[in-house]
Amino acid sequence: MIKWLDRYKIGHDTIDSQHRVLFEIAQETEELLTCESVDKYDRIMNLLQRLKDYTMFHFEQEEEIMLKAKYSKFFSHLALHEEFISQLDKIILQLDQELDEKVIRNMLVFSIDWIADHILKVDKYMAEEIKTKVTDI
Numbered sequence: 001m002i003k004w005l006d007r008y009k010i011g012h013d014t015i016d017s018q019h020r021v022l023f024e025i026a027q028e029t030e031e032l033l034t035c036e037s038v039d040k041y042d043r044i045m046n047l048l049q050r051l052k053d054y055t056m057f058h059f060e061q062e063e064e065i066m067l068k069a070k071y072s073k074f075f076s077h078l079a080l081h082e083e084f085i086s087q088l089d090k091i092i093l094q095l096d097q098e099l100d101e102k103v104i105r106n107m108l109v110f111s112i113d114w115i116a117d118h119i120l121k122v123d124k125y126m127a128e129e130i131k132t133k134v135t136d137i
Protein backbone atom coordinates (compact mmCIF):
# COMPACT_ATOMS: atom_id res chain seq x y z
CA MET A 1 0.00 0.00 0.00
CA ILE A 2 1.28 3.45 -0.91
CA LYS A 3 1.70 5.60 2.17
CA TRP A 4 3.71 8.65 3.18
CA LEU A 5 6.10 7.87 6.02
CA ASP A 6 7.70 10.31 8.45
CA ARG A 7 11.10 8.92 7.59
CA TYR A 8 10.72 10.50 4.14
CA LYS A 9 11.07 13.95 5.70
CA ILE A 10 14.32 15.61 4.71
CA GLY A 11 13.96 18.62 6.98
CA HIS A 12 13.08 21.26 4.38
CA ASP A 13 9.43 22.32 4.78
CA THR A 14 8.68 23.27 1.14
CA ILE A 15 10.28 20.14 -0.29
CA ASP A 16 8.72 17.90 2.36
CA SER A 17 5.21 19.17 1.69
CA GLN A 18 5.65 18.74 -2.06
CA HIS A 19 6.94 15.19 -1.59
CA ARG A 20 3.86 14.54 0.51
CA VAL A 21 1.59 15.73 -2.33
CA LEU A 22 3.29 13.25 -4.69
CA PHE A 23 2.43 10.45 -2.29
CA GLU A 24 -1.16 11.69 -1.98
CA ILE A 25 -1.66 11.62 -5.74
CA ALA A 26 -0.14 8.14 -5.97
CA GLN A 27 -2.29 6.96 -3.06
CA GLU A 28 -5.43 8.30 -4.70
CA THR A 29 -4.50 6.47 -7.90
CA GLU A 30 -3.98 3.24 -5.99
CA GLU A 31 -7.34 3.57 -4.26
CA LEU A 32 -9.06 4.09 -7.58
CA LEU A 33 -7.31 1.02 -8.97
CA THR A 34 -8.63 -1.16 -6.17
CA CYS A 35 -12.21 0.15 -6.17
CA GLU A 36 -14.90 -1.53 -8.22
CA SER A 37 -16.18 1.46 -10.15
CA VAL A 38 -16.64 1.12 -13.86
CA ASP A 39 -15.26 3.74 -16.21
CA LYS A 40 -12.38 4.57 -13.97
CA TYR A 41 -9.59 4.44 -16.53
CA ASP A 42 -9.95 8.05 -17.60
CA ARG A 43 -9.68 9.13 -14.00
CA ILE A 44 -6.65 6.90 -13.48
CA MET A 45 -4.96 8.36 -16.54
CA ASN A 46 -5.74 11.87 -15.32
CA LEU A 47 -4.18 11.08 -11.97
CA LEU A 48 -1.06 9.65 -13.59
CA GLN A 49 -0.78 12.77 -15.71
CA ARG A 50 -1.20 14.87 -12.56
CA LEU A 51 1.53 12.84 -10.89
CA LYS A 52 3.84 13.66 -13.77
CA ASP A 53 2.86 17.35 -13.89
CA TYR A 54 3.30 17.78 -10.17
CA THR A 55 6.61 15.90 -10.26
CA MET A 56 7.84 18.33 -12.93
CA PHE A 57 6.68 21.32 -10.90
CA HIS A 58 8.32 19.92 -7.77
CA PHE A 59 11.62 19.14 -9.52
CA GLU A 60 11.77 22.71 -10.83
CA GLN A 61 11.26 24.06 -7.33
CA GLU A 62 13.85 21.72 -5.88
CA GLU A 63 16.33 22.69 -8.59
CA GLU A 64 15.80 26.36 -7.85
CA ILE A 65 16.51 25.73 -4.18
CA MET A 66 19.67 23.80 -5.04
CA LEU A 67 20.86 26.56 -7.38
CA LYS A 68 20.29 29.25 -4.76
CA ALA A 69 22.24 27.20 -2.25
CA LYS A 70 25.02 26.55 -4.80
CA TYR A 71 24.64 22.86 -4.16
CA SER A 72 27.83 21.02 -5.14
CA LYS A 73 26.07 18.11 -6.87
CA PHE A 74 23.45 20.15 -8.69
CA PHE A 75 24.08 18.76 -12.17
CA SER A 76 24.07 15.10 -11.25
CA HIS A 77 20.87 15.65 -9.25
CA LEU A 78 19.33 17.46 -12.24
CA ALA A 79 20.25 14.55 -14.50
CA LEU A 80 18.40 12.12 -12.22
CA HIS A 81 15.29 14.31 -12.31
CA GLU A 82 15.40 14.52 -16.11
CA GLU A 83 15.86 10.80 -16.49
CA PHE A 84 12.86 10.09 -14.27
CA ILE A 85 10.63 12.55 -16.14
CA SER A 86 11.45 10.87 -19.44
CA GLN A 87 10.66 7.50 -17.85
CA LEU A 88 7.32 8.86 -16.62
CA ASP A 89 6.61 10.11 -20.13
CA LYS A 90 7.20 6.64 -21.53
CA ILE A 91 5.03 5.03 -18.85
CA ILE A 92 2.11 7.38 -19.50
CA LEU A 93 2.35 6.82 -23.23
CA GLN A 94 2.46 3.07 -22.72
CA LEU A 95 -0.43 3.07 -20.26
CA ASP A 96 -2.65 5.14 -22.47
CA GLN A 97 -3.92 1.99 -24.17
CA GLU A 98 -3.48 -0.27 -21.17
CA LEU A 99 -6.54 -1.62 -19.41
CA ASP A 100 -4.83 -4.26 -17.32
CA GLU A 101 -4.99 -3.13 -13.70
CA LYS A 102 -1.95 -5.18 -12.74
CA VAL A 103 0.21 -3.45 -15.34
CA ILE A 104 -1.01 -0.01 -14.27
CA ARG A 105 -0.41 -0.85 -10.61
CA ASN A 106 3.12 -2.08 -11.35
CA MET A 107 3.97 1.16 -13.14
CA LEU A 108 2.48 3.22 -10.32
CA VAL A 109 4.46 1.27 -7.72
CA PHE A 110 7.61 1.60 -9.81
CA SER A 111 7.11 5.40 -9.93
CA ILE A 112 6.45 5.89 -6.25
CA ASP A 113 9.29 3.52 -5.31
CA TRP A 114 11.65 5.60 -7.45
CA ILE A 115 10.45 8.78 -5.71
CA ALA A 116 10.82 7.23 -2.22
CA ASP A 117 14.29 5.93 -3.02
CA HIS A 118 15.30 9.31 -4.48
CA ILE A 119 14.03 11.12 -1.37
CA LEU A 120 15.83 8.78 1.02
CA LYS A 121 19.15 8.71 -0.82
CA VAL A 122 19.54 11.78 -3.02
CA ASP A 123 17.28 14.49 -1.55
CA LYS A 124 18.26 13.74 2.06
CA TYR A 125 21.92 14.03 1.16
CA MET A 126 21.24 17.33 -0.64
CA ALA A 127 19.26 18.70 2.32
CA GLU A 128 22.15 17.94 4.67
CA GLU A 129 24.54 19.99 2.58
CA ILE A 130 22.30 22.98 1.89
CA LYS A 131 21.29 23.17 5.55
CA THR A 132 24.86 24.02 6.48
CA LYS A 133 25.18 26.66 3.77
CA VAL A 134 22.10 28.85 3.83
CA THR A 135 19.43 29.13 6.45
CA ASP A 136 16.82 31.04 4.49
CA ILE A 137 15.89 28.80 1.52
Ligand SMILES: [Fe+2]
Pocket residue numbers: 062077081118122123
Ligand atom coordinates in the same frame (compact mmCIF):
# COMPACT_ATOMS: atom_id res chain seq x y z
FE1 LIG B 1 15.39 15.48 -6.03
